[in-house]
Amino acid sequence: MQVATVPPTVSLDDPAHYINRELSWLEFNRRVLEEAQDPQVPLLERLKFLTIVSSNLDEFFMVRVGGLQQKVQAHIAQGSGADRMPPAEQLEKISQTVRQMVEQQYQCFMGEVLPALEKEGIVVRGLKDLTPADQQHLREVFLREIFPVLTPLAIDAGHRFPRLLNKSLNVAVLLQRPGHLEKLFAVVQVPAVLNRFLPLPAEKGHVFTPLETVIRIHLPELFPGMKLESATVFRVTRNSDFEIDDDEVEDLLKTIEEEVRKRRQGAAVRLEIEADAPVEVEQLLVERLDLDPIDVYRIPGLIDATGLFQFYSLPGYPALRDPLFVPQPVxxxxxxxxxxxxxxxxxxxxxxxxxxxxxxxxxxxxxxxxxxxxxxxxxxxxxxxxxxxxxxxxxxxxxxxxxxxxxxxxxxxxxxxxxxxxxxxxxxxxxxxxxxxxxxxxxxxxxxxxxxxxxxxxxxxxxxxxxxxxxxxxxxxxxxxxx
Known part of the structure; x- marks a missing residue:
């Protein structure tokens, strides 16, 4: 007579049975990236997915990473999820995963999508690609539309480091006064009220250059008489997570309003900086923003890919988009x-x-x-x-x-x-x-x-x-x- 074997009891409390929530969410974002990497997807749709990857990561850092950093600062060693992964370990694995994801994202954009866009007549010119005619046009645009909006902020003993806005794009500038060895530091915020990419005159197609490139070219206009040592584009993401003490809330609306106001000045949780940025600039920003080296992400291309959505909205190019889907009436x-x-x-x-x-x-x-x-x-x-x-x-x-x-x-x-x-x-x-x-x-x-x-x-x-x-x-x- 054969005796039936009793299957071992499975403990649902065993953390080995569970996937960490934050790492699982990053795998979801990886699937978005895979849509951008798929050559069968229409070109502008691929570009759109690249922007979604970046906007998703923005929200992830603002909410999930910010909350984890608060737990680490509060010396909370035990994870709260079913997987029980400690907050510090989560941050380490998030950093590793995001770095790999961003590298793949920019390989896709710089190596595949951007060259393909150029073949279709949508061109992005960098600093080295601008012709003399481009530079003359951009100077006129800069003086007429950009210069009045800019406010360079010097950082010295009399001027504290500015409270940079969440997700704002900025240019960090190292300067020297003539005859002085001491280096000066300044920040120029790239105005969010202007289009991220400025059109250039073109006989056919659409040609653009990034707004930060135009600002970089004209930095001598902002710092006359100064020697420019370097100019580095960077971007700061701030913590937008907040918790409400249920026992102390008397007016929920007023409480939420107050927390939202505080959130605009939340602690920095991520620094995105150009891949070739001087170490001196990175160290200064890390110190002033009270970040750790693990929070710094060197970006091998245009910082803030969400701005690329401007190209998706260009008129025409129906072959580069999915056919318009019309929901059916019931x-x-x-x-x-x-x-x-x-x-x-x-x-x-x-x-x-x-x-x-x-x-x-x-x-x-x-x-x-x-x-x-x-x-x-x-x-x-x-x-x-x-x-x-x-x-x-x-x-x-x-x-x-x-x-x-x-x-x-x-x-x-x-x-x-x-x-x-x-x-x-x-x-x-x-x-x-x-x-x-x-x-x-x-x-x-x-x-x-x-x-x-x-x-x-x-x-x-x-x-x-x-x-x-x-x-x-x-x-x-x-x-x-x-x-």
Whole structure:
């Protein structure tokens, strides 16, 4: 008789069974990079994915790395995740992974995407590539549009190191006065209000040069009479993570507003600097920004690849982009006389972005204008900058309906926008609530209360995605109508 063997008991508390959350997220970003590396992907789409890799890393450092650095500074040795990896070890592995990822990203851009763009007539000229005619044109543009915006900041005993803005691009300048051996240090911020790439006259195609290159050329205009030793482009990322003490919060809105203000001046968590930057400049920036050498990333190309998205927006070049995707209407809704009849007839499942999000916008707008609708209640987590959903809620309140909006103020990096929407909705007469202090309200739900011939009926929309028409064209989510 054969005796069945009993499988060994698996301990779900064993950290060996788990993948670290931060390293797992970096693997997700690696998959974004792989889209950029795929030669079968249209060229401008590859460029777009390269910019997404950089914007994702920005948010990762601002939130995840900043939080880990705070734990290390607080001497917290034990990891809080199921894998229990200590914060210091996480930071070390993050650094190794990101360096490898950035190297591959710039190999893809400099070695594949940029040369391919040049063949298509989209050219980026560096300092050494500018012709005399280019330089004359850029001098006119510099004096007319750039010079008035610049404010060079000298660093000496009487001038402290400036509080550089998060994700701002800057030029570090080493100078000498004639007849003096002492080197002086100055910083020129690259204005974010100007386009990152400036167009150059061209007979055909599009030719550009980076804004920081134009500034670098004209540094003598900013420091007349001084000897320029070096000019180095760099970028600082600051910690945007914050925690709220649930026991001390009296007014959540005011507390979030105060934390958002503090975040603008958060501690530096990453320094991106040109690959050939002088060691002297790197050391000075590390010291003034209170960073460690592990926080420095030497970039083998244009710093801040997010600016490359400017090229994706160029007119024309349809062959270099994916065909425009048009979400399909849902026939159960589109063929009905109105959304109320459609939802009463049957429950309706929607799959975005393949099916149109416009049905959800139409649902809220119809509720705002329908005389039979008595009340609208909705949660808002992330919305677009000019949200038709929010405008419909305001109109509904103006039309005398009972409107309640739960706005999640703790939506990461969207706190400011949600604060603005909360105040605007309150001004319109909407009853705004902010959820629970110790929790985030991630669920997306809209409830419409409507008086009908047979009595009061409640129409509901549930969704895994945000009430944001823009992101609904990109992210995969499920929506559900019922009543």
């Amino acid at each position: 026939p159960e809704i589109g063929n009905a006389a109105n959304c109320w009849i459609a939802i009463r007839t049957q429950d309706i499942l929607l799959h975005h972005p393949y099916e149109s999000f416009s049905h959800i916008v139409d649902f809220i707008e119809a509720a705002a204008d329908d005389e039979r609708v008595l009340a609208i209640k909705q949660t808002l987590y992330r919305t677009s900058s000019d949200s038709p959903i929010v405008r419909a809620l305001q109109r509904a309140a103006d039309n005398g309906k009972q409107v309640t909006a739960l706005i999640e103020l703790k939506a990461r990096l969207d706190e400011e926008r949600n604060i603005v929407w909360a105040r605007e909705l309150e001004k319109s007469g909407v009853h705004v609530v902010f959820g629970f202090v110790g929790l985030k309200t991630h669920c997306k739900v809209a409830l419409v209360v409507r008086r009908e011939e047979d009595g009061i009926r409640r129409y509901v929309h549930l969704s895994s995605g945000n009430y944001n028409p823009q992101t609904a064209r990109i992210y995969t989510d499920i929506g559900f109508f019922t009543c």
